Amino acid sequence: MPLNQQIFLDNRPSGEATASNFRLVRSETPALQDGQVLVRHHYLSLDPYMRGRMNDTKSYAASQPVGAVFQGGTVGEVVESRNDRYAAGDKVVGFGGWQEYSVVDASVLGALRKVDTTHVPLSYYLGAVGMPGVTAWYGLVKIIAPQQGETVVITAASGAVGSAFGALAKARGCRVVGIAGGPEKCRYAIEELGFDACIDYRANPDVKSMSAALKEACPNGIDGYFENVGGYIFDAVMLRLNAFARVALCGMIAGYDGAPLPLANPALFLINRVKLEGFIVSEHMEFWPQALEELGKLVATGKLKPRESIAQGIAAAPEAFLGLLKGRNFGKQLVKLI
Amino acid sequence: MPLNQQIFLDNRPSGEATASNFRLVRSETPALQDGQVLVRHHYLSLDPYMRGRMNDTKSYAASQPVGAVFQGGTVGEVVESRNDRYAAGDKVVGFGGWQEYSVVDASVLGALRKVDTTHVPLSYYLGAVGMPGVTAWYGLVKIIAPQQGETVVITAASGAVGSAFGALAKARGCRVVGIAGGPEKCRYAIEELGFDACIDYRANPDVKSMSAALKEACPNGIDGYFENVGGYIFDAVMLRLNAFARVALCGMIAGYDGAPLPLANPALFLINRVKLEGFIVSEHMEFWPQALEELGKLVATGKLKPRESIAQGIAAAPEAFLGLLKGRNFGKQLVKLI
Numbered sequence: 001m002p003l004n005q006q007i008f009l010d011n012r013p014s015g016e017a018t019a020s021n022f023r024l025v026r027s028e029t030p031a032l033q034d035g036q037v038l039v040r041h042h043y044l045s046l047d048p049y050m051r052g053r054m055n056d057t058k059s060y061a062a063s064q065p066v067g068a069v070f071q072g073g074t075v076g077e078v079v080e081s082r083n084d085r086y087a088a089g090d091k092v093v094g095f096g097g098w099q100e101y102s103v104v105d106a107s108v109l110g111a112l113r114k115v116d117t118t119h120v121p122l123s124y125y126l127g128a129v130g131m132p133g134v135t136a137w138y139g140l141v142k143i144i145a146p147q148q149g150e151t152v153v154i155t156a157a158s159g160a161v162g163s164a165f166g167a168l169a170k171a172r173g174c175r176v177v178g179i180a181g182g183p184e185k186c187r188y189a190i191e192e193l194g195f196d197a198c199i200d201y202r203a204n205p206d207v208k209s210m211s212a213a214l215k216e217a218c219p220n221g222i223d224g225y226f227e228n229v230g231g232y233i234f235d236a237v238m239l240r241l242n243a244f245a246r247v248a249l250c251g252m253i254a255g256y257d258g259a260p261l262p263l264a265n266p267a268l269f270l271i272n273r274v275k276l277e278g279f280i281v282s283e284h285m286e287f288w289p290q291a292l293e294e295l296g297k298l299v300a301t302g303k304l305k306p307r308e309s310i311a312q313g314i315a316a317a318p319e320a321f322l323g324l325l326k327g328r329n330f331g332k333q334l335v336k337l338i
Numbered sequence: 339m340p341l342n343q344q345i346f347l348d349n350r351p352s353g354e355a356t357a358s359n360f361r362l363v364r365s366e367t368p369a370l371q372d373g374q375v376l377v378r379h380h381y382l383s384l385d386p387y388m389r390g391r392m393n394d395t396k397s398y399a400a401s402q403p404v405g406a407v408f409q410g411g412t413v414g415e416v417v418e419s420r421n422d423r424y425a426a427g428d429k430v431v432g433f434g435g436w437q438e439y440s441v442v443d444a445s446v447l448g449a450l451r452k453v454d455t456t457h458v459p460l461s462y463y464l465g466a467v468g469m470p471g472v473t474a475w476y477g478l479v480k481i482i483a484p485q486q487g488e489t490v491v492i493t494a495a496s497g498a499v500g501s502a503f504g505a506l507a508k509a510r511g512c513r514v515v516g517i518a519g520g521p522e523k524c525r526y527a528i529e530e531l532g533f534d535a536c537i538d539y540r541a542n543p544d545v546k547s548m549s550a551a552l553k554e555a556c557p558n559g560i561d562g563y564f565e566n567v568g569g570y571i572f573d574a575v576m577l578r579l580n581a582f583a584r585v586a587l588c589g590m591i592a593g594y595d596g597a598p599l600p601l602a603n604p605a606l607f608l609i610n611r612v613k614l615e616g617f618i619v620s621e622h623m624e625f626w627p628q629a630l631e632e633l634g635k636l637v638a639t640g641k642l643k644p645r646e647s648i649a650q651g652i653a654a655a656p657e658a659f660l661g662l663l664k665g666r667n668f669g670k671q672l673v674k675l676i
Contacts, residue, residue: 230605249608262600267568270587270616278608 006099045073127332132160137291139248144224148173160332167304210236307331344437383411465670470498475629477586482562486511498670505642548574645669
């Protein structure tokens with residue numbers, strides 16, 4: 001069996017996560033049992049939600065265990081199979097974690113899914129046509145549920161969720177306004193992703209200036225907001241929400257390190273009769289086929305042009321992940337292993 | 339025409355509202371035009387939402403104008419009519435404001451509603467079988483939508499909204515936990531209103547002790563929360579919410595005076611996949627008949643025993659209102675005029 005390189009969570013962060021929380025481990029991949037397949041990973045997915053799982057606090061997902069492979073989504077190729085439904089050469093999406101190979105009991109429902117790479121590159125199944133894409137779809141379609149002509153806003157606009165959100169919202173006739181870090185990401189959101197406007201949060205580092213920028217970019221106010229950062233940006237958006245606005249809440253990166261992250265004026269929820277809903281896309285699997293179909297079509301027709309930040313090699317995963325938490329990625333952050 | 343005593347908003351508060359914001363005015367009631375009726379008010383309704391309308395800030399309702407009668411709900415009797423659908427002696431609910439008489443164009447839809455006082459005392463149409471009762475109904479039935487056996491929590495438990503909420507939730511098989519100010523109100527909530535438990539917020543004046551008290555009163559966590567106070571109580575409830583909890587947000591008394599009222603940890607909305615909705619009951623008139631019917635039956639069958647705090651005479655309205663904002667009332671706060 002091949003040698004496997006793995007990244008373990010070595011210890012939990014206190015405050016900010018650092019590279020020393022991780023450890024590189026080498027091991028032999030075990031021999032396959034009946035029903036199992038061996039998958040060679042081509043790409044690892046790095047996602048902001050992983051930071052929350054590093055803490056040992058009550059959250060929606062069980063904590064990532066210490067001294068075990070760091071968990072996460074993967075795409076790859078079956079290299080050996082003792083399962084009738086899979087053969088060597090099959091391209092698959094799974095949850096193999098930060099390692100070069102994984103042994104998967106492919107008879108477990110949802111553990112592995114074959115994908116077609118004729119029109120969609122394999123890596124996109126971790127981004128635009130994967131979990132982040134469906135996350136954007138669910139928040140937009142099921143929570144914000146915009147009418148044509150309404151204004152919707154999303155943070156991390158150039159990222160995996162944001163870029164899918166932009167394409168999905170434009171397809172519904174919305175005015176789509178992004179928020180991103182730096183002029184390059186903002187330019188990309190407008191020119192490549194079709195956003196109507198994009199606000200650079202680095203140039204608007206406080207509630208007052210962000211609120212003014214939002215007023216200019218959203219002359220008719222904000223009807224829907226996809227929240228995945230938190231902090232002062234959320235406060236600024238709150239000041240621009242229209243009556244009966246909807247807020248889909250799916251991440252609060254700014255708070256993962258344990259820094260206090262209060263919301264300045266929750267009374268605005270009442271004043272504007274806002275509907276807010278927190279969600280986790282893995283709890284709504286019934287909508288994935290419908291969402292993935294729409295996302296795949298948007299990619300195939302060139303209406304969704306996702307961008308990827310690719311780190312090379314398993315050892316690069318921790319630093320790439322820490323960079324993602326600081327917004328250093330540009331588009332979907334991946335680790336390429338082959 | 340009779341002499342009319344009226345309370346005007348004389349000037350807007352800066353910070354806490356005071357009696358000097360109001361002014362007593364005497365005037366003649368004008369002669370009736372065709373379609374109008376003259377109503378003699380028996381009771382004025384005093385409600386927390388009125389504090390918000392004293393400010394000149396953007397809110398869901400237009401501000402209360404300065405130099406005009408203070409607006410609010412009223413019940414009374416038609417004493418003179420130039421409208422075919424009303425006759426002297428009719429008991430009516432309206433929005434006559436803080437004055438002894440009002441001239442109403444009764445042809446305007448919703449301006450006036452005849453009520454039957456055979457089984458429900460007239461004053462109850464301002465409380466349990468009126469706007470506050472329907473507020474409790476909408477928040478419970480349409481937003482919290484509890485399953486039998488779930489735990490629901492409401493602040494101001496002994497007040498007009500809280501008492502109706504308790505009866506409605508018990509009728510749906512919930513565990514109902516109230517929060518109220520002082521042992522007397524808590525005893526009343528349990529013994530007379532049927533709450534399963536009631537927490538005295540005066541004995542639990544910070545997040546930590548309130549959170550501990552909630553843990554004890556809600557051994558299975560909190561599935562639904564009706565929020566009408568805000569501040570540290572909301573923070574404490576947030577710590578006890580179950581996954582998929584619902585929060586109906588209908589008032590934030592603690593913030594009306596302009597004091598900052600942040601929410602400590604909004605990330606809990608995500609962690610627990612909470613659904614929160616702000617609402618104003620007057621925007622959901624289609625549910626009033628259904629809600630009033632259930633509330634009327636609960637009163638008629640003795641399952642809802644609302645309590646009233648009654649101030650006597652128009653001149654007493656401002657002080658009674660300021661007391662309401664500080665929780666000095668016990669049950670629905672009214673002003674009796676005859």
